[in-house]
Amino acid sequence: MSALCRLVHGGLLSRSAGRLLPARQLGTPPTVRTASSSSAVNLTYDVFDGKGESTPLVFLHGLFGSKSNFHSIAKSLVQRTGRKVLTVDARNHGNSPHNPVLTYEAMSNDLKHLLGQLHIEKCVLIGHSMGGKTAMTTALTQPSLVERLVVVDISPAQSPTRTNFRYYIQAMQDMKISTDIPRSTARRMAEDQLRSLVKEHSVRQFLLTNLVEQNGHYSWRVNLEAIAAHLEEIMSFPSFNTVYEGPTLFLGGASSAYISSEDYPEIQRLFPCADIQYIPDASHWIHADKPLDFISSISSFLQS
Structure with a gap:
């Protein structure tokens, strides 16, 4: 495996924005015929239109995230690369529909359905955390869809990293907020309870x-019930005997424990063309901590 611990140094973040098109709902999805999964749901997404003809970039957020997490990154990458960029809400997140099933197979099927509806035959798939596992699942089950793969601060390890997500869910479920109060007051009340x-x-x-x-009532837009029911699956990763042989970048935060040296053999087995890099002084949320370095590393990977 090449350059296992290469440090990534940042470039300049352009403030010129791509053109943001409104989020849309797609048509009626086909039935997914795999017995263990549910039907695909119609994911909401935003498109940042580039003028180039290169393969589009598709961003998948992590647990409790949304497509807006990558808006500023998407705008900068449109400016840098000229590519079209999509940011996507996973099922049970953002403005996408709620569904009791929250597995990587189901989320990958949703993505395949979306790409089919948009007539995107091939993309560069960039996923953070939970989105990274959805991206890996997609690359391993339908490699022809994925020209290149970027997995952000997560690995295909079977054993989950210890996290506090269970506490986050409990705190969010326990929250009680008065009705008909200003949003700023509601946020303060919510933060106090969290x-x-x-x-x-x-x-x-x-x-x-x-x-x-x-209508004056405050609630969480994420499907906490589905997340709680599937948390162990979300923290783990399905078993695969297939291989994705396309160019792959695992991009870790140097201050994060989500990609460790113990994961390298499994990364090498499933993704034989993988490069592993770490961004200095970045936590699990690399794109928020070090956006310049994050954009620079993706731009370099696209040109390699």
């Missing part, structure tokens, strides 16, 4: 991006 189980301020702010108001 604080006992969610110690990090940045994580509380991230979770609060899911707080929505409808």
Whole structure:
């Protein structure tokens, strides 16, 4: 495996934006005929239109995230590369439909359905955390769809890294907020209630991006019930005997434990053309901590 611990140095982040097209709902999905999965759902997405003809980039967010997590990154990459960029809401997240099933097979089927509806025959797939596992699943089950693969701070390890997600779910489920109050007040109340189980301020702010108001009532837009029911599956990864032989970049945060040297053999087995790089001083949320370095590393990978 080449350059296992190469450090990535950042470039300049352009502030010129790609053209943001509104999120859309697609037509009626076909039935997925795999017995163990549910039918595909109609994912919501945003398109940042580039003028180039190169393969589009498709971003998949992590647990509790949404397509908006990558908007500024997408705008910069449109400017840098000229490529069309899509950011996608996973099922049970953002504005995508809720569904009781939350497995990597189901999320990969949703993505394949979306790409088919958009007539995208091949893409560069970039997934963070849970989205990275969905991206890996897609590359391993339908490699012809994936020209290149970027997996952000996650590995195909079978044993889950110890996380605090169970506490986050409990804190969010326990939250009670008054009705008909200003959004700023509701956010403060929500953060106060999250604080006992969610110690990090940045994580509380991230979770609060899911707080929505409808007719004076505040609630979470993520499907907490489905996430709680499938958390062990989300933290793990399916077993595969297939291989994805396309160019692959595993991009880890140097301050994160999600990609460790113990994972290298499994990465090499499933992704024989993988390069593993680490961004200095970055946590699990690399794109938020070090956006310049993140954009630079993806741009370099696209040109390699």
